[in-house]
Amino acid sequence: MSLSLYLLNLLYLQTTGTALWCYDAQFSCEEACRDPDHWSGQFPSCGGLRQSPINIVTAKAHSNSALPPFNFIGHNDQINISLDNTGHSAQFSLPHSVRLSGGALPGIYRAENFHFHWGREGNPGSEHTIDGERLPMEMHIVHIKEPYGSLAEAEHDMAGIALLAFLFEESADDHPHLDTVIEALGRVQNNGSSSVLVNFRLTDIVPAAAELHSYYRYVGSMTTPGCEQAVSWTVFQRTLPVSSRQLSAIATKCRFWTGKAMMDNFRPTQPLDGRVVYKSSSGCGLLQPNLTLVCSFYILLHI
Numbered sequence: 001m002s003l004s005l006y007l008l009n010l011l012y013l014q015t016t017g018t019a020l021w022c023y024d025a026q027f028s029c030e031e032a033c034r035d036p037d038h039w040s041g042q043f044p045s046c047g048g049l050r051q052s053p054i055n056i057v058t059a060k061a062h063s064n065s066a067l068p069p070f071n072f073i074g075h076n077d078q079i080n081i082s083l084d085n086t087g088h089s090a091q092f093s094l095p096h097s098v099r100l101s102g103g104a105l106p107g108i109y110r111a112e113n114f115h116f117h118w119g120r121e122g123n124p125g126s127e128h129t130i131d132g133e134r135l136p137m138e139m140h141i142v143h144i145k146e147p148y149g150s151l152a153e154a155e156h157d158m159a160g161i162a163l164l165a166f167l168f169e170e171s172a173d174d175h176p177h178l179d180t181v182i183e184a185l186g187r188v189q190n191n192g193s194s195s196v197l198v199n200f201r202l203t204d205i206v207p208a209a210a211e212l213h214s215y216y217r218y219v220g221s222m223t224t225p226g227c228e229q230a231v232s233w234t235v236f237q238r239t240l241p242v243s244s245r246q247l248s249a250i251a252t253k254c255r256f257w258t259g260k261a262m263m264d265n266f267r268p269t270q271p272l273d274g275r276v277v278y279k280s281s282s283g284c285g286l287l288q289p290n291l292t293l294v295c296s297f298y299i300l301l302h303i
């Protein structure tokens with residue numbers, strides 16, 4: 001944001017008090033709103049010491065052999081899911097039958113929704129960055145610990161929410177199953193509109209748990225207001241493919257609540273503030289003796 005826009009926004013926020021929150025990309029002279037630097041004025045947690053996203057410095061991640069793979073439940077079921085333009089993003093609601101356990105999380109977590117963060121034509125839009133690099137897109141699957149019934153209940157538990165993050169890398173070929181998702185986004189152009197995605201399977205997009213043994217883990221927050229600091233983050237090392245055609249299509253489907261094209265819907269990275277990022281080591285499921293064969297094979301290939 002330029003200095004004059006910044007000053008204008010500051011003035012606006014001081015005179016109005018409660019502006020609606022927005023991303024940096026949304027702010028303009030006509031449409032002043034509460035940009036990420038000012039979220040904490042209305043949502044105090046956003047100024048906390050365990051905020052997300054972060055830049056992951058891979059060389060500083062601590063190897064931890066107590067980070068086993070996940071068990072995904074219901075990922076292979078064919079489901080009909082509703083999606084909603086919330087004015088800030090497009091959210092795909094998941095049924096409670098989709099759950100997970102394992103991954104060193106303390107219990108069973110049920111899925112709530114998934115959504116994406118993206119950039120704009122030629123500009124990457126992931127929320128987490130890896131060694132300073134922003135990737136084209138990031139998918140989040142939000143899970144709530146059982147037996148909590150809502151995000152509001154779960155946010156009082158430091159591990160009440162489990163967020164899985166998948167980073168996308170640009171590929172020459174289209175992602176084979178992303179076009180149905182992109183088409184669905186085109187049906188929820190404006191804030192408040194909703195639609196249904198029929199016969200969807202999470203496995204169309206998310207790899208099997210056995211292929212996701214390498215990941216980063218840290219404690220953080222939701223990346224949108226109220227920035228609740230109750231999230232156990234998992235950022236998978238394995239990236240998912242997306243073509244440049246698909247990336248441009250995604251960035252032209254929806255509009256923010258301001259009416260502007262929904263692009264660059266990511267929060268800037270936040271200070272680590274002394275937190276440690278852990279990295280699952282060697283990819284072995286040490287707590288699953290059953291995977292011994294897979295593990296030794298993996299080690300042989302990676303020495």
Ligand SMILES: *[C@@H]1O[C@H](CO)[C@@H](O)[C@H](O)[C@H]1NC(C)=O
Nearest residue numbers: 078079080081196197198199
């Ligand atoms: C999903 O919707 C389609 C079309 O309305 C319907 O035929 C199908 O039975 C539904 N599937 C589930 C699992 O509800």
Ligand SMILES: *[C@@H]1O[C@H](CO)[C@@H](O)[C@H](O)[C@H]1NC(C)=O
Nearest residue numbers: 020086087191192193257258
């Ligand atoms: C977005 O839509 C929702 C639901 O229709 C509504 O409650 C909300 O006020 C809208 N937000 C804005 C900023 O228009």
Ligand SMILES: *[C@@H]1O[C@H](CO)[C@@H](O)[C@H](O)[C@H]1NC(C)=O
Nearest residue numbers: 287288289290291292293294
């Ligand atoms: C792994 O364990 C599960 C249940 O504990 C069992 O059903 C499966 O057959 C085992 N797989 C192998 C390769 O031993």
Ligand SMILES: [Zn+2]
Nearest residue numbers: 115117140223
């Ligand atoms: Zn998100």
